[in-house]
Amino acid sequence: MTVRVIVPLVYKRNLNYLPNAMKRYWLLKSEPSGFSIDDLKAEPNRTAHWDGVRNYQARNYLRDEITKGDEVFFYHSKVDPPRVVGSCVVTRAGYPDHTAFDPRDKHHDPKSDPTNPRWFMVDIKLKKIFKNPVDLATLKTTPGLEKMVLTQKGSRLSVQPVTENEWRIVHALAGEKT
DNA sequence: GCCAACGTTGGC
DNA sequence: GCCAACGTTGGC
Numbered sequence: 001m002t003v004r005v006i007v008p009l010v011y012k013r014n015l016n017y018l019p020n021a022m023k024r025y026w027l028l029k030s031e032p033s034g035f036s037i038d039d040l041k042a043e044p045n046r047t048a049h050w051d052g053v054r055n056y057q058a059r060n061y062l063r064d065e066i067t068k069g070d071e072v073f074f075y076h077s078k079v080d081p082p083r084v085v086g087s088c089v090v091t092r093a094g095y096p097d098h099t100a101f102d103p104r105d106k107h108h109d110p111k112s113d114p115t116n117p118r119w120f121m122v123d124i125k126l127k128k129i130f131k132n133p134v135d136l137a138t139l140k141t142t143p144g145l146e147k148m149v150l151t152q153k154g155s156r157l158s159v160q161p162v163t164e165n166e167w168r169i170v171h172a173l174a175g176e177k178t
Numbered sequence: 179g180c181c182a183a184c185g186t187t188g189g190c
Numbered sequence: 191g192c193c194a195a196c197g198t199t200g201g202c
Binding site: 080 | 198199200201202
């Protein structure tokens, strides 16, 4: 009898190398005029790839940190009021953003090529559209969210980490269960 | 639509 | 490697 043991050899995360490593939390910004949470809802299997990020810090999170099973807030920017509108789960960890290779694409980047991709994306699946979205002004005045990346002055990172406590507080503000 | 805050580029 | 100029983000 042959017993096969499949051992994952490489984990994307340097620090959390156990299979049951605690999941982490993130926030993704999108202008709803381009891609809204309702657009995500309309996608097959309510799942989409998060393409078009062209900022190195955000890219590093997408490529190196965010992994399957992590949870993310969906945030609508450039609307009044800007607000957290729902939550999603990551269904695929970082992989090359193919839109960078396409000369006809809005986000084309000739410096990224398939043999050495510069930009990455993840897949997310819609979990919940909040009945009561949480607007930025509320986040900025809520105790416990003083250090949240989103509430910092001048913060414009479109992919950002969220602590577990921030995750809980924002859900409480939305009247949602975590 | 304005513009402050950021991030990137490129001359030197 | 500095930093001025430029481009972008995103609240307001």
